[in-house]
Every structure is written in C-alpha cells, then in structure tokens.
Amino acid sequence: MIDRCFNPDCRLQLHYLRDGRVVRVITRKGETDVLEHFWLCGLCYAAHDFTFSPSGEVKLEAKSSLRRRGVEDVILLMPTHPTGI
Numbered sequence: 001m002i003d004r005c006f007n008p009d010c011r012l013q014l015h016y017l018r019d020g021r022v023v024r025v026i027t028r029k030g031e032t033d034v035l036e037h038f039w040l041c042g043l044c045y046a047a048h049d050f051t052f053s054p055s056g057e058v059k060l061e062a063k064s065s066l067r068r069r070g071v072e073d074v075i076l077l078m079p080t081h082p083t084g085i
C-alpha cells in the first residue's frame with residue numbers, strides 16, 4: 001500500500017488521494033505477478049512524472065526532460081483523482 005510520495009526528496013505522507021498521480025504497476029517476479037502502487041504528491045507531479053523501464057522499474061523524471069525527449073505522457077493506469085483504492 002502507498003504511504004508516501006514516490007519522490008525520495010519529498011516523501012510526503014499520504015493521507016488522501018486528492019491530488020498528484022497514482023500508478024499501478026504489475027511486474028512478473030518468477031512465477032508470480034506482483035502488483036504495486038506508486039503515488040506522486042501534487043507538488044511533485046507538477047514538475048515530475050513516472051517513467052517505466054522495459055524491465056518494469058519505476059523511475060522519476062522531470063517533466064521538462066520528458067518534453068525534451070518528446071514524451072508527451074506515460075502510461076496512465078489510474079486517474080489522477082481516484083476516489084480511493
């Protein structure tokens with residue numbers, strides 16, 4: 001379960017999913033599918049977004065850097081303002 005912002009420089013504690021972005025990532029580890037959720041708080045999501053490597057690793061990247069690389073958006077698996085998990 002998500003408890004903090006994904007940004008290691010922030011780590012804001014999650015109380016309500018009112019802002020920011022939540023993604024759900026399913027990776028296969030051995031014979032098991034592992035479901036993980038990650039959250040960026042609203043302040044961090046204003047300047048950063050998730051990126052996903054082919055191996056399933058979740059990273060953080062500045063939106064300015066994503067735009068420079070021509071990445072308009074990354075895979076959105078959950079709405080920005082979900083009603084809850």
Ligand SMILES: [Zn+2]
Nearest residue numbers: 005010041044
């Ligand atoms: Zn944050």
